[in-house]
Amino acid sequence: MxxxxxxxxxxxxxxxxxxxxxxxxxxxxxxxxxxxxxxxxxxxxxxxxxxxxxxxxxxxxxxxxxxxxxxxxxxxxxxxxxxxxxxxxxxxxxxxxxxxxxxxELRPVPHPLLVGVSNLPLLSEREYARALRDRLAQVDARIAAVRAAQSAQAPLALPAREVFSYSLSLLEAERSWLASRVQVPDDRQD
Missing domain, CATH: 1.10.10.10 (Winged helix-like DNA-binding domain superfamily/Winged helix DNA-binding domain)
Known part of the structure; x- marks a missing residue:
C-alpha cells in the first residue's frame, strides 16, 4: 500500500x-x-x-x-x-x-493504481496481466510483513491493533481484487 x-x-x-x-x-x-x-x-x-x-x-x-x-x-x-x-x-x-x-470524515485518497488502470488502452492484455501478477506478489509480501510486525509487537495497545487490523483489511481487499483478475496462463516463455 x-x-x-x-x-x-x-x-x-x-x-x-x-x-x-x-x-x-x-x-x-x-x-x-x-x-x-x-x-x-x-x-x-x-x-x-x-x-x-x-x-x-x-x-x-x-x-x-x-x-x-x-x-x-x-x-x-x-x-x-x-x-x-x-x-x-x-x-x-x-x-x-x-x-x-x-x-x-470520508476523504478522497489518490491511488496510483487507478491512474494506471484508467490508461489500460496503452497496454496489451499480456502486459496488464503481468503487472497485476507483479502487484499481487508485492501485496502478498506486504501482508506477510504487516502480520510479522503485528506478531512481533504483541500484545498490542488498541491504537496499534486497529492500525494493523485496518491495514490488513485494505491489503486483503486489494489481494482479493487482484486475485480475481490474475486468472491468465503462465507466460514464463517471454
Whole structure:
C-alpha cells in the first residue's frame, strides 16, 4: 500500500497535516525526543501509511513547537543531550480533534493504481496481466510483513491493533481484487 497523500485538516483554528498529527499523537502518548520517535515510527511500521521520512521528524517537531503544540521544558545540559518534547494542552486538544476528524470524515485518497488502470488502452492484455501478477506478489509480501510486525509487537495497545487490523483489511481487499483478475496462463516463455 502506498502512502496516501492527504491535505491538511483544520482543527479548531489549527491546521495539521497527517504527518504532524502522527508525530503530535506520539508525543501525546508519551514525551519523547526525535530519536525515540524514529524508533517508534520504524517499529510500528508507520511509514507504510504515512509520508514521514527520517529527516522530517525534527522538521515536524520544530513546526509543532513553533505553533505551541509541543514544548521541550528544559534545555539540553550538553551538546549531546536530547530535547524531550511534551505535548501542550493545545497540542493534546488539536491531536484529539484531528484524530476524530480523520476517523469520522470520508476523504478522497489518490491511488496510483487507478491512474494506471484508467490508461489500460496503452497496454496489451499480456502486459496488464503481468503487472497485476507483479502487484499481487508485492501485496502478498506486504501482508506477510504487516502480520510479522503485528506478531512481533504483541500484545498490542488498541491504537496499534486497529492500525494493523485496518491495514490488513485494505491489503486483503486489494489481494482479493487482484486475485480475481490474475486468472491468465503462465507466460514464463517471454
Amino acid at each position: 502506498l502512502a496516501p497523500t492527504y491535505s491538511s485538516t483544520r482543527i479548531g483554528g489549527v491546521e495539521l497535516t497527517p504527518s504532524e498529527l502522527v508525530v503530535l499523537g506520539l508525543i501525546v502518548e508519551r514525551p519523547q525526543h526525535g530519536y525515540d520517535l524514529e524508533q517508534v515510527i520504524e517499529r510500528r511500521g508507520i511509514r507504510q501509511w504515512t509520508e514521514i521520512g527520517f529527516s522530517s521528524i525534527y522538521y515536524l517537531l520544530a513546526k509543532l513547537e513553533r505553533r505551541g503544540l509541543v514544548h521541550a521544558p528544559e534545555p539540553p545540559a550538553t551538546a549531546r543531550s536530547r530535547r524531550v518534547f511534551h505535548a501542550t494542552a493545545a497540542g493534546r486538544e488539536a491531536a484529539a480533534r484531528g484524530a476524530l476528524a480523520l476517523i469520522a
